[in-house]
Amino acid sequence: MSPPVARVLSLLFLWVLLLGDSRAAILSGPESDAMLGPDRFRGVANFSTFLLDDSSGMLFMGAKDAILAVDTNNLSHAPHVIRWDVPEDRRKSCKAKGKTEVDCNNYIRLLEFLDDGRIYVCGTYAFDPQCAFLDRTSFSLERREDGEVKMETGKGKCPFEPSQHYTAVMAGGILYTAATSNFLGTMFDISRATGPEQERIRTERSINWLNDPEFVSASFIQQEATRHPLGDDDKLYFFFTEVAKEYEMYTKVKVPRVARVCKSDVGGMKTLQRRWTTFLKAQLVCEDRPSGQRYNVLTDVFTLRADPDDPATTHFYGLFTSQWEREELAAVCVFSLSDINKVMDGPFKELKKTCENWINPEPVPRPRPGQCLNSALRAEGFDSSLKLPDKVLTFTRDHPLMENSVASAPLLVRRGVTYTKLAVTLAENGRGALLHLGTDRGELHRVAVVGQNTTLLQEIPLFPADQPINNIVLHQGQALVGTPESLAQVQAKGCGLHPSCEVCARARGLGCAWQPSPGGSQDGSCGPALSEPGTGDMVEEALKKCDSREGRCTPAMRELRVSLGLRLLLPCVQVSPRPCAWDHPPQRHTRQHHSHLEVTVSEESLGTYVCTCQEAGPDLREPTSCRRAAYQLVVEGPSAGGAVATAGSRHLLAIYILCFFLGIAISAFLFYFLSRRRAIALHLPKHSLSSDKGRDLLGSSATPQSPGSASLLSDAFTLSEKRNGTAMTSLHSTQGNGGPHGNNSYSSNLISNSSNVSSNPGNGHGEHVFSNYESNACKLVADLLDGRTGETGRSGRGVRETGDEVDEGLGEGLGDSMRGLEEEMAKYTLFKSPAPLAKCEESSI
Template sequence: MSPLITQVLSLLTLSVLLIGFSRTATLSGPGSDDMLGPDRFEGVANFSTFLLDSVSGMLFMGAKDAIVAVDTNDLSRAPAVIRWDVPEDRRKSCKAKGKTEVDCNNYIRLLEILDDDRIYVCGTYAFDPQCAFLGRTSLSLEREEQEVRMETGKGKCPFEPSQHYTAVMAGGILYTAATSNFLGTMFDISRATGPEQGRIRTERSINWLNDPEFVSASFIQQDPTSEPLGDDDKLYFFFTEVAKEYEMYTKVKVPRVARVCKSDVGGMKTLQRRWTTFLKAQLVCEDRPSGQRYNVLTDVFTLRRDPNDPATTQFYGLFTSQWEREELAAVCVFSLSDINKVMDGPFKELKKTCENWINPEPVPRPRPGQCLNSALRAEGFESSLKLPDKVLTFTRDHPLMENSVTAAPLLLRRGVTYTKLAVTLADGGAGALLHLGTDRGEIHRVAVVGQNTTLLQEVPLFPADQPINNIVLHKGQALVGTPQSLARVAAQGCGLHPSCEVCARARGLGCTWTPTGHGGPHDGTCGPALSGPGPGDMVEEALKKCNSREGRCTPAVRELRVSLGLQLLLPCVQVSPRPCTWTHPPQRHTRQHHSHLEVTVSEESLGTYVCTCQEAGPDRGEPTSCRRAAYDLVVAGPFAGGAVATAGNRHLLAIYILCFCLGLAMGTFLLYFLSRRRPLGLRLAKRSLSSDKGRDLLGSSATPQSPGSASLLSDAFTPSEKRNGTAMTSLHSTQGNGGPHGNHSYSSNLISNSSNASSNPGNGHGEPVYSNYERNASILPADRLDGRTGERGREGGEDVDEGLGEGLGDSMRGLEEEMAKFPLYKSPAPLARCEESSI
């Protein structure tokens, strides 16, 4: 038995090495010097919010019971950990109120820089929000008599760590959008700090805020030199709320943008200590050709194209849909001028009446919700306290605008959940580069040039169970964070694109590839082009220089060796919201899932399948067609393992090798155990046969055959990987616009459909801090999955006999013959039918 055990251990060691190698190859993002894993943070986790000190380059990260300071200029330095936990008596009081042990901690949700070289820090503090002051240079919390100096955080920080929340600092004053009570049922947009008489908030009315989920806030400061009207500074809050204006059978969520003015101090009699300038409008991210709307806002990134002109501000919104069952993500961009234009338009009437016709109230003067400017000050309205009651009453009853801020999606992805968004501009402003974080620890880079979008790269940074919840841009780099880790990656410049194909796809961003052999220092690199892209599709011409047979809209046909009866999901990456169509053999059995195509393989369905998507033309005229994917289905016999073996997915292959070896080791141990216990079993059998009482029990006893001994391979597959004995497999591809993109271009593997269930990660500004994740994926040919027939067990046994040699097979047969001689094993014990789990 010793040589056999040695062989098994060797196979186990080989499989572990394969897994480690495949993992290293998969996480080919930043180097080890640019990664900070959980082992670097002294056990601190649950990072929820980031604050970057752009002067010193110090990154402050709010976590559970601590603040961590990381020097982004030198990540090799040990991070500074500032502890701020909850006393035991506070924890007991929190749990006595019905909260869990996990909730009764201090989750840091607010980090904002003050003008006096301090940082304002607020945490949930066991469902009793508190705020403190952190020194930017001393990296310590201010104390009084050995205790942390604290002040109440109610209205400044949420009570619960998973509540949606956002805040912004404007002129040293904190503005927040958060819940203001223990139960989380009261919502306020408020001026939370400053003089007591200046702390104002929204009206407690569902017309103002109706169960909102706050996402982001932005402060737009006017430039006196470019603003001749002397207009006031403004704050914009982005959130999703339940629509009051729609009467439907279910709650309809709508994305909103709300605006308030910085100098607003409330009214004299009406709207005392309430906003007198609060206005909100609906954001519409809609694909008009299909009529699809994306009504749930998940993140907003504010970008100012011209740093000296606030009017060039744009808001990139990340959306999903309330009505879609599958994962869906869309990106729309809204300009500041369009938002202000809607705020200056007509008001929506929300009065309840039985009449069919409503005469709208005349709009009084000065206009309700208008910020103070030079003209109003000349009329005597130096403050909101001097506004007439009729103006304030109209403002109180008409917070919603009639028109909506509308935009078409720049990007649409199905089957992907994006959690965070950051945007960088190309040199010269020719286009933009979207950096999208996923719930599986990846960064996707998408080029936006005009109305066309191109998926450039999908870079895995973290393990799949770590969703990205923060992206901070600093000096051409992106600081990407999860609840447990931090990474630093390049975010700007053509050097982002590591291969000729990816660089060619970024041609619209002003990048070009310098091939090797020119003798210059930039051989084999992607750099800025001397001249910008000309008219038409320059990407196609750039791809031809890469000696690639594939162009932007001419993908190579990929041959798939399949077996009859197999179900495939052929992917077609749809980046733009325009529709995709498939051409395929006429006699086929298919079903299209949005842009992907499900195919049941038969003799008639063999042939070529081509996916063609529509995109904008070069002159924004009629859309043009672009081929995104092409496949050729070829029969490879009843077992499609050849396609799996040649697919190159070493990670999943190594997992199955490991499972096979584990099953093999278990079977060997069981065989060794039975062979050692055989004399004892013989004595027990004789003793039981001499007893009539024991003979009566044999008819109801279980079969001596072990449930796991039918096949040594059966333990390698979990019940969730079987669906009624049929494998639903798919060909997974990470391509963008039908072509490769560097080291992460393609993965042409037959894989099964995976079911994903995840909760939104926490980012401190609108997302939960902690969540659970479930992922299932498998690589199995269809004829190996049916556990009811027992064929898999026999095939697995034959494979094991071949691999171990004739000695093990003869030993097993000899053991079975000897055991069959005992009357104990001849009793008519019925065998229960092996039924496959339906889980």
Template sequence: MGDGMTLSGVLLVLVPMCCLMPGNCLPTILGGLKVEQKTFYGVTNFSTFLLNSSSGILFLGAKDAILAVDTNNLKQPPKKIDWVVPEEKRKSCVGKGKTEADCNNYIRLLEFQKDGHIYVCGTYAFDPQCAFLHVPSFTLEKTEDGALRMETGKGKCPFEPSQRYTAVMADGILYTAATSNFLGTSYDISRATGPEQERVRTDQSINWLNDPEFVSSALIEQAPDSNPTGDDDKIYFFFTEMAKEHDLYTKVPRVVRVCKSDVGGMKTLQRRWTTFLKAQLVCEDKASGQRYNILTDVFTAQHSPGDPSSTHFYGLFTSQWEPNDISAVCVFSLFDISKVMDGPFKELKKTCENWNSPETVPIPRPGQCLNNDLKAQGFESSLKLPDKVLTFVRDHPLMENSVTAAPLLVRKGIKYTKLAVTLMGEAEDRRGAVLHLGTDRGELHQVAVANQNATLLQEIPLFSPEEPVNNIIMHQGRALVGSPQSVAEVQTEGCALYSSCEVCARARGVGCEWSTEDNTCRFTLTDPGSGDVVDEALKKCNSQGRCDPSTKWLKVSPGLQILLPCVQLSPRPCSWEYPPHRHTRQHHSDLAVTVTEENLGSYVCTCQEGGPNVRDPTPCRRAAFYLHLEEPNASGSFGQNGNRHHLAIYVLLFFVGLVCGAFLLYFLTLKKNSSRPGNRAPDNLLSSGKEQKLLCSSATPQSQSSSSLVSDGFRSSEKQNGKTTSTTATTLLSSQGNGGPHANSYSGGSRVSSNPSNGHSLYGNCDTGGSGLKLNSEILVANALGGRTGDWRRPDLGEKEPGEGNGADELLGARKTGLEDEFVSLSEFQAPLAPCEESSI
């Protein structure tokens, strides 16, 4: 059903934002696609866009400010109006339990009035207020005494900055869907401005609105020359609410229709809508059974300009039951919505709490808009409707049937936030549409849709990943894209934007064709013919077909974790064929692989797709990979530049080791000469009461009567009950050398030594706490200094040969001398010494 072709070649990357001063912008060329980006110093939290299409001025609602940006010259500094909350009101807001950040004035509503003014509403520290913007002077109107001219914004603008709402202006009258109280627990769809007696709102019943999240609204005007029945203009509201007709806690997308001339009833439904009807929107792929029940955004487009009956609503959905991000687009026609609104009503029987269709419907039909027929019967206004009609409308706002559509595209692992649509071709010869989808990570995706086939054209990064796209407005072949911090302008219309044959081929379904004469992509009215038009166009580019991808060979190594991509725009599932092994996991349509020698080989992704009016899915190969090990070539040299670099590093380290060994040998020679009796330091250097830090040498103490402590210690050490013990006079403790807790650490400026032959550290840190003694060696120094701390055991020296003398005394004296020589240059330290704890090897 969808075509998930990704953009070939290098991914278009936008340089990070660098515009820090007002009026500065960043022009960028992305593969022939011109992008201009603008940030504004000191102004943030852009939430509302309003475009004057005739002048190209874009009005931005932000925190405590309103900006006017000339889209024809983004380099020009914007105009700015500050509208802040008085300090007393801000403190009162904080005192009511709101945060400092929320107690500002967030501009949430900008709408043109009939007289050319802009109606501006802000949260105003949880007390919504509205003002009037004079466009020529770009100032807020004031009263005669110089104060700002304001009126209440309750029911017109949200109280909280993050609350969802929608509004539309019809003949200078504002229609809104927003919260109507401080706590955000009351919701209204209302005519918010105009004569006081004509302001109507919804009935306070959960049958009408049940915890809604408002998304979008649209005015459908009837052209007088194409409206023979005299039907009234209608306003449509789109939102998601809790479904009262379902037993489960389920969210359901809705569409509500009210009529512009509705002024409420005379007795029943006074100042309430008498034409309030709502229906469920169903975005579902029947083949897979997947339903998308949360509405995120709606874009309204007339497929034939000037013909309201050709209006289509493109809805952006996600799923309540999907644990990960998933986005779908479904399109609903005005004809289908009108058909459901004219169908049967749904009723909840009080006896069994089940919804059923009512048996009798009064005349005239409840919820019907005024037309010539009703006026001929004497119903010139909703005030003249009979009570039985109004009572029926009050109790039966929900329609029995649903407005259903199959998704045009589905993207898993991606969260789309905003949607705009460009219709391709003339009204008489529509060649599909291009969907412009903003993501929660600051990207703009372009998807071509022809009939029921969707093809990914480009993925354009615009903002930082922390800036979601929250506004998209189409204007003169450009998309004005907004985030909470920035604005970007992207060229969107015209086949010439697709600078490569492959990208142009993916847009073949919407009328684009590659010209080999001048290497450009052009719009054409030539019928692409039947079959897979994208596949045929790709073959003309000497590229692999859409369902016949080339196999990519990947050099891997055991233990490597890789993600094999398989982009799919269809709601149908994707599956992988690969060598049977457990070290694989499918993430949406992609496949995560942990490489082993057993799972090398071919990996093929096949997705189920369907064409126009085709219910049975057809398989399509979307990606193919072959994994093989990275090995040296036949000559024995390294086949990768990285291996050559490793070899050079090893050679360099070898020579550095030789130099260091020479210096170490020279140092040990000097130490051996300085350890003679004539150069011996007095014993009181090791027994003074002064508090000092004891530093260990990187060399091992040597003496004539004993071999190296390193060699002795490791030859005679054993491991018992998880600890290392030694039968020599000196106990050596070690820690894991490969990144262990003592490896390559410092104490008092002395480096820790390690033995490269076995990977264990011979020296570690030891801290005696209050005594101030810090040993950078794990030798039990106190034992070798006469047993001042702990119990020193006499080593087993074996039988003594005749004439050999007291071997134990000589060994003790020699090793004590070696230790004294080791610390001869140091100050005295406090005694007694505490032995270091042993650590397991």
């Protein structure tokens, strides 16, 4: 290789690296008030548990082999770290039981405040759960006289395995947990885990009580004596998903549940000894009745009390998905505390106990089974669960499930998105709520909920795509958003978190209004509205003041310049659970993927595409139509790309010509060298050659091929994907209903994507114009200049003659000469290694 070509290649390679780094920096740059990355935590990772001290603003974080304390009032201060790892003998014992080295660490899964100000800390401790006490004043774990950490068993308080579903809540200094209670993870308990030994009770070991549950959340509801003169007991609610025993189907049906126990329950005297006597559970139903879609897997629950002094204002926001959907799906439903208690006070479900499917219901004894203590029961002499009759306890043991379900319609439905965490803040005007949703790709989505209508406001990329959000904690108008490796602090309340006029207008129902500056409507800030929103479509009226063609139901037409034969996905953001429909040219090359539309571009498919979704209207039985997206498909002209594309093509052609002549020179050299060696070999004695060893001289040594890299990224489009072996250009807007950014960036990004598709039809699988080594050299240079990292391969297959004369003339002599040739050629940079392979990506198929 000549020095100029080497210099060109090195410069191009450096330019590609710099471009990739800068692009990654732009995409990963957080839109947050403050960010703490992995470098700030000094090697500590795997954050799974957050505990916030509201008075001081100190955030305690449970990690692998460590506990951290972060001052949320000043994130620039270095976090405090306590190491709590596992001794080597415990690790060896854990690995001897068949666990991996990664699992044999101490993952902190529980952080709870005690009444004396200390923090109760529990970790998996190499599959032998242990608990300790943390002194907040000195920020250190309490130790024994010998200097070792003062520990007590964590069985029943903390899971054995780091990834097991688990939840816990502290009530009056007593810990209540829902976790596995054995090493194998096959026994599940909801228990009172601390307190006096005689009062530590748990659920009955019966599939009627708990059947392979996945615990999600727990909440303690404390009754106020002034508002509840009947003297009702405090209650604890546990949310989980379990396998339904009441449904007999060919497969296991998962069902979301809510279970309730009473704080003063201490078990029965004879029946249900040291077992809950007040355990009741009911099914949660999150269903869109018009479409019949039901979401049956609960993934997260957020408890919100509108009035801190009134427990009746408590609502539980549940994050759901579906067991039956193959595509990513998320829904949000809200359940009120009063609705849950009403179901708990209703009829009991009779489960099958004989060969018959159903039996006659048993009469409900008095006092009512599962009822919490109140003033009336105490007046009758039942001041403790130990005094309940056996017939009441027997009925409770056999009837833990309620007949009725707690039903709710979804507030939000999103397809193609996996939500992992949920937090909710109320609007300042009290008329709506703002949902903060964390995704499995490090994004934070904000959704406004006003009445029956929801509006997607923002989709904020906070973290890299490989960091799922697993914690959201609200504190003084801020949201502390965490992943297993990072922490971000963002504004979570107030109109000031809406950065543009369009986003502020979409939050009109939350009491926000855009206050323009003298420079124009787009210059200004979002603040509280001076007047309450009126009747009608207030968002539509607010958007008209932004000098934008966008509207909540009147999206601007976006022109997409495409190439014939391109297959693309037109996005339509669906926030309502009701269906969406597309109006498009009459041709058969379309396919709807839920709310999105897949289009194969042809002459007949050019034209206008409009997506219309159904939303809740004034009457829930008569939904209204709302246009969500509009596109105009136009064929890309031959001059698209301009001078830059032309210059790039000229350089590419010059490199191909250079490689062609270089290949001719190398081929001539190889032909001359082989001819000389063959002439020498023909004069050797015949008995020195073996015809059998000359038949397979150079075996194939194909290197693994890497898939093509992703096309150019942008804020408005996701990566290209493959379906059924065909490249798919997926257009996913990060705006949502028009989104916060009013620019029309669809056209330019689609040109970039379509150019990659059209200019690289085989994605690196085209015909080999040149032979062997020069082909790889040319493809390396061409791919670098063209900005592609297509699949590359190297073949070491040699030319093999079939005649006996050639076999006799070659043999081992030629094999030795070829090995010598390879050693000589290995000295050149061009032949030292194959073309660089793109980073291998895991296929989703």
